Amino acid sequence: MEFLLLLGLGLIAGIVAGLFGLGGGVLFTPILFVVFSDAGIEDPVVLTIGSSLFCTFIAATGSSIRQYGQDNIFWIEGLKVGVLGAGGVFLGKLVITSDYYSQQVFVIFFSLLLIYVAYMFYRRGSQNQTTTQQNHEPITGKQATVTGGLGGFVAALAGIGGGGVMVPLMNLWYKKAFVKSVSISSLAIVLISLSGWMQLAFFNGTTQTLTPYHIGYVDFGAALPLAVGGLLGGFVGAFFNLKIKRQYLQYAFSLLAVGMAIKLLTEVF
Secondary structure, eight states: OHHHHHHHHHHHHHHHHHHHTOOSHHHHHHHHHHHHHHTTOSOOHHHHHHHHHHHHHHHHHHHHHHHHHTTOOOHHHHHHHHHHHHHHHHHHHHHHTSTTOOHHHHHHHHHHHHHHHHHHHHHHHHOSOOOOOOBOOOOOHHHHHHHHHHHHHHHHHHTSOSHHHHHHIIIIISOBOHHHHHHHHHHHHHHHHHHHHHHHHSSSOOOOOSSSOEETTEEHHHHHHHHHHHHHHHHHHHHHHTTSOHHHHHHHHHHHHHHHHHHHHHHHO
């Protein structure tokens, strides 16, 4: 029953992610947190983050494969940002496994992240014209360190890939072409999320889990059906993405993100 529920939730998350062009992590984390909380797990934060990073790893791998198929892959730059992002993940892991990172702190942080994403989507939907950056110069070591480090740190704190931080940094701050920024981010997220869930899986600690199929702070029994459902649903969402006006999608996800933030806050307050 749990498998079918998570598979169904994954399908819904995948459809939404494909519909709005998301990586999925911003949806996997709140779903897992609510599922674990409703199941009576006393402290679900680190378990949620570790399991969500595993889902994100699968989703990001699929995304990078699609980028490769479209001949839009930047191996050296993506790997550089991803490896440096692993350092940010390590620092973030030290924070989330400390006594200071409570459920309330996690929910407030993730809710603020959702509101930020909602604002970005609303802003894009409100713009009549967009300026496309065409800077295809290679990303420098300093740029990769800042981009990967911040992306990995946020990934560890929230259980997401960090693309919401890395893409704006590369596209808006460092003036890299948007298509290139997305491609670099997708490949970097593979390494960042892989590093994240492996560090939490083999971290010396024990926690209550939903299923018996777990290692450390990663519940594979809960994460795998969610991730598989997300992959399948992503194809459906991507299909309808081409048939709905972009502006309406931007506004719709803004409302959805705010709704998820409210739901998370009601779980702990």
